[in-house]
Amino acid sequence: MLAATLMLIALLCVSVLMKVPYTEMSPGPTYNTLGTQDGTDQPVISITGHQTYPVSGHLNMTTVQVTGARYQPSLVSMVVGWLRDDVLVVPRENVYPEGQSDQQAQQQNAEEFASSEDSAKTAALTQLGIPVGTEVVVNSVVAGSPSEGKLHAGDQIVAVDGTPITAVTEVAKQVTKHKPGEAVEFTVAPHGKDSAEPNPADEQKVTVTTARATDGSGRAIVGIGPGVVHTYPFKIDIGLQDVGGPSAGLMFSLGIIDKLTPTDLTGGKFVAGTGTISDDGKVGPIGGISMKVIAARNKGAEYFFTPADNCAEAARNTPGGLRLIKVNTLADALKALDEIRSGQTSALPSCGK
Known part of the structure; x- marks a missing residue:
């Protein structure tokens, strides 16, 4: 008995001290895209230069909280997390690829969030039949390359060697007409110092x-x-602090449409x-869906728009009082809102059906 007791104590000590390569997710904050940023009177979505209309209710985007890249739970913490409904334990590499630091993860999340904002605006305006334009820009400049110090990320590429540029592929096509060592002339509209957009009035040749x-x-x-x-x-400005990743795209699009339409x-x-x-x-799947439905219900949501590819996972852990609505497209979500608004919800496409 003494030997067994000592072995049990040793195993308990090991389980408490031994770190395992897992990460924990939990329900994060939710934000009403029709409301204001927490603690301020600044709207989450603000629109200038176009008529807007009063809105009511909630169209909340949801988030998850994730432990940092340096955090490694003990074996005991991992087991406790597995037993809890409001914690999701996943392999660390699913969230933080090998060698990725907290700073790199935050940068990636910020870039994905910015891209999500852009797609949300584009999808919303396209749905409303409002024209959206495109510009070819410098996305990145390779360190030590001939362009370093001459071209800059965000510069609009207006022309190459006098040939107007309307598609990304045309840039390489014009450059490769030259031999290495030859000069190529770019006409660019530099990225504005005080603006998120290039300034065509300042076009210059480089x-x-x-x-x-x-x-x-x-x-x-x-x-x-x-x-x-x-x-x-x-x-269209979308202002949220300390939020990253691409998963808010659908709810941002709905918030923009709500503000731009009288309904x-x-x-x-x-x-x-x-x-x-x-x-x-098109609506795509996201990670941490089981934590997001909990976050939504904790905040008071009655309906939850769920990407079709996430339906099976979400349905396994749906909080009471929350109805999951399966959506494949922005148009699906708008149709579901019509039915919710009218009270005719019996035909809503629920997860599991």
């Missing part, structure tokens, strides 16, 4: 001497990564949801 690609092809390169940004006929989309109801959004309005 000459860059090409270099030889290191892939053995012998082609000319200048060391930039071109990309596309959307332009809008009026200003009060929620009819005063409390609707929450999640899901990425593509430029053409």
Whole structure:
């Protein structure tokens, strides 16, 4: 008995002290896209330059809280987390790829959030039939490349060697007409110092001497990564602090549409949801869905827009009083809001059906 007792004590000590490569998720804050930022009178979504309309109710985006990249739970903490309904224990590499620091994870989340905002605006305006423009810009500049110090991330590429640029592929096409060591002329609208948009009024010509690609092809390169940004006929600002990732896209799109249309989309109801959004309005799956439904219900939500690919997981742990509504597209969500507003909810596409 003494030996067994000592062994049990040793095992308990090991389980408390031994760290395991897992990360914990829990329900995070939710934010009403129709309301204001916490502790301020600043709207989550503000629109200037276009008529807006009164809104009511809630269209809440949801979040999860994740333990930091340096945190490693003990074996006991992991087991306790597995037993709790409001904690999700996942392999660490699912959240933090090998070697990724907290700072790198935060940067990635911020970039995904910015991209989500852009797609949310594009999907919303497209749904409303409002034209959305595009511009080819410098996405990145390779350190030590011929373009370093001459071209900058955010610069709009208006023309290359006098040829107007309307698509990303046209940049490389014009550059590779040259031999390595030859000069190529870019016409750019520099990224405004006080604006998120390039300033066409300040167009300038920048000459860059090409270099030889290191892939053995012998082609000319200048060391930039071109990309596309959307332009809008009026200003839409989405302001939230300390929120990252792409999963708020659907709810941002709905919030924008609600403010731009005379119909009060929620009819005063409390609707929450999640899901990425593509430029053409397709809703994609996200992580941590089981924690997000808990966060939504804790806040008071009655309905939860759930990406179709997340339905099975969400349905396994749905809090009482919350109805999961399956959505594949932005149009699906708008149709569901019509039914919620009218009180005709029997035909709503629920998860599990």
